[in-house]
Amino acid sequence: MTAVIDEGPGRGESPTSHEDRNHRSARRTPDGLRTAVPEAGGDWNDGLIARRAAANGTDTEAGNVPNDEVRLPQVEAYVPSSGLLRPRLDALRELVGLSRARLDRATLAEAGRVLDEAAARQRLSSRHTVVAIAGATGSGKSTLFNSLAGAQISDTGLRRPTTSAPIACSWTDGAAGLLDRLAIPGRLRRRPQQSGTDADEALQGLVLVDLPDHDSAATGHRDQVDRVLALVDAVIWVVDPEKYADAALHERYLRPLAGHAEITFVVLNQIDRLPGDAADQVLDDLRRLLDEDGMALGEHGEPGATVMSLSALTGEGVGELRETLGRFVHERTAAARRLSADVDAAAARLRPVYVAEGRPGLGEGAREEFADRLAEAVGAAAAGQAAEREWRRNAGRACGTPWLRLWRWYEFTRRPGSLECPGAAP
Template sequence: MTAVTDEGPGQVRGQVAGQGPGPERGRNPDEGSAPREGLPKDRGRPGRDWDDGLIARRAVSGAAPQEAPAAVPDDDVRPQVEAYVPSGSPLSPRLDALRELVGLSRARLDRTDLAEAGRVLDEAAARQRLSSRHTVVAIAGASGSGKSTLFNTLAGAQISEAGLRRPTTAAPIACSWTDGAAGLLDRLAIPGRLRRRPQQSGTGGDEALQGLVLVDLPDHDSAAAGHREQVDRVLALVDAVVWVVDPEKYADAALHERYLRPLAGHAEVTFVVLNQIDRLPGEAADQVLDDLRRLLDEDGMALGEHGEPGATVLSLSALTGDGVGELRELLGRFVQERTAATRRLSADVDAAAARLRPVYVAEGWPGLGERAREEFADRLAEAVGAAAAGQAAERAWRRNAGRACGTPWLRLWRWYESTRQPRGLDRTVFAAPPEEQLTARQRVEQAVRTVADDAADGLPGPWAQAVREAAVRGAQGLPEALDKLAARAGAEPGRDTDTDSDNGEPAEAAETAEPGGRTGAHRGRAAGRPPRPAWWPAAVLAQVAMTLLQIFGGLWLIGQIIGVLEPGLLTPALVMLAGIIGGPLVEWSCAAAARGPARRYGQEAERRLREAAAGCGRARVLDPVAAELVRYREVRERYVAVTEFSTTRG
């Protein structure tokens, strides 16, 4: 069944980690030969010896031989009937969801991760084309368990060879109670010479088993590797399986670890039969059966007791026929329900979904929250120096206010200072040192790594890698794009000004240089000339009036000194003093009034640069990352649809 073959026949899908398809852990040293005499060991549970004398030795040989096999023709080839998946079954949407899941995941997951899901889809498509009137049940067991004897007893004829020679069954043998199962047997690769009919088929007896296709498998612990490969191959294709165990090796680790434990999810299509109870005296059969149930429970296999769905466990003796009628009745009801194939495939889908769980189910709630987006924008703003640009814009506003509202003598002094600087220095744009440029690039890369880690936190490995790769691809060229967008955003309010157009003053490139990788000259140049408020003309007029008062008072005093005007120093001195004091007072008042607008202008410049950086980072990094997260949520929804009806059987 599903425990078999991930890669191909002979490899066990549910094997213990690190354990290959070679010799199984806990194998009896006498496997592949006739069971030894004496009390058995609980091979699957070390340290637990069955030495209480309750388990009897193997019955002595000499039982009555089985009657000769009936001469019956091979199975007829009949047209196959409708698909076995009912239209209203929850299996259909699960298969559709699994198919969509595989299609959406091919670009993100390795082919090995999707191999089992692809196999389930292929087997579903193959089984869907075949008969729904037939239920294929395999009889499997270890050497000496009596599975071939049970097969012959159910068929009512000596079809499968049974005896002391080991291994006895070398190839799968099929017995079909009705016609039309040829396609199913072709799928199992059972040749026509190994297809039989039960003894009752000629007379139409045993109506309860109509539709049953019983397959006797080679020993799963056979010394011949080819036999084990055939067991694994057929178990992956049948609708149900009857595991036949005997009192000596029912606890064998090879059975539990290689088959029963990995097939725990297939409990509803599993029968576990304790054979040879005729060898157990008194109440020993019940005690062994209870211990078998305990081992199955430890394997994680649900038991179908008290009306609950699960595996059917019973005891019988194929040699004496004790309990065979109960098994025949259970198989009859099981076959007439015609749901075994759907249940089997539902369990296969469950197993495939469980295997895919680590690559689809995230821990926590991964994604890009508002906090992560804001922190990313803050880091980009820091990398481009948005705060420093805002401070430079605020200083430019206040400096421009001082130039417009300052006294003429101060402006004249600034002009004189500018004439003393070397020609062309006022328009020089200083480039950032290489180490500062490197620092800015490192800050951008760190911001991208941080937001990618935040978005990928908790995601399964393949999807977390896809998110990080999307962020890295978007980060290529991000520092250069940030520079361009920041310059464009800063230049929008006004024209570029590297110097003071009024007096040729340099734009203080050196004082605004920041370690973010770009100099303040670039930021100040991008900020543009601040706009002038409406009250500035009045302030200029007031400053002109104060200047005129100074000039008028000065001329008046000069006229009195040279005798052109009548003497009277007090009045012209007061006029001149009013102009001298009023000029700085107007300048100070303008500076005080400019603080609020300057601060707002700086904040606006910082906001503009921050938004430009955030928009660039969003388009190049956050949007691709968000697209990968949306893709993951889409496949996660498909995965949930696959597992939604995992407890429902069609």
């Protein structure tokens, strides 16, 4: 299996010429989205863009579009699946802008990061869904990764840790920008073994990323997991019967990411090792733990996390996961759901700053902090400290013993610049 480097715009073309071509063959819709314009005699690559163009009634004349000798694949613009995402991002951006002079930078850091990552994701393809496979040491996530790809891409074995860097597998072209955003080098980008079946067709647009162990002994591996998890559209958590209740998994990841339930898959692997009904019992206990973490479960048609059991080694349940992933990717809503959940988390962190005890206004802690800052700004703190020193000095002179006053007089006369006569007693 050789590495596949996705060059994005085309082969042998400079970035400047590609940008000029995109500028000549693109227009903006009323809501600010840039859509590709077909070349003369060409067809639209995406039905959604075609319908948007027909609805706006702004088809470009064929004579105004240059007829290049080499036709390049059109790059689909990002189209948010929910009309509420853009206003929410604008509102968060306005809130951050108004709060820069009122709050410290650390308080607004997470909200700023969410806005930056949302802008970066919206500039990239919406035809692709980036899904990361994460798990603990020995959970079998690399085996599941290879099973979904149909090829031995990620190394598996008894050596720990086995996966030392993220490895990506893309089912379609055009994902180079997304993988560059994840900082995955070209030598770690692969293609799956496709046989042309319906199962392979259902995964068109999927970008699967195998991550290192989140509990690895190497700190660099854990840092890579945290970095990539903040950028992907969805996550498949692979757990095994021995460590599915590990506190490191639930307290560090699942519980803080409970608001991202709609883009979360929790897979119980290695059920071939469980006898009889033990797999169902472990799966029920796993659902109980997820419920305690505050993560909604997608059962009975309700939105939430997808929980299932399988065996990546024997293939049991892998087909069901493949079908579920196919429907998930086909909806093309994972990126918008991820961004919406990030906005929710950023707003929840900022809420205590603006709302105290369930009502707008300043709480007791905020009032004390405001009073301290105001006192420091007007110099009240320095004046108070000077008054306290003077009060202590006068109290010592009035209440001190004769020997203490004599000793203080002696110390005072030894100071440089003292105007008192050394022979004058106090």
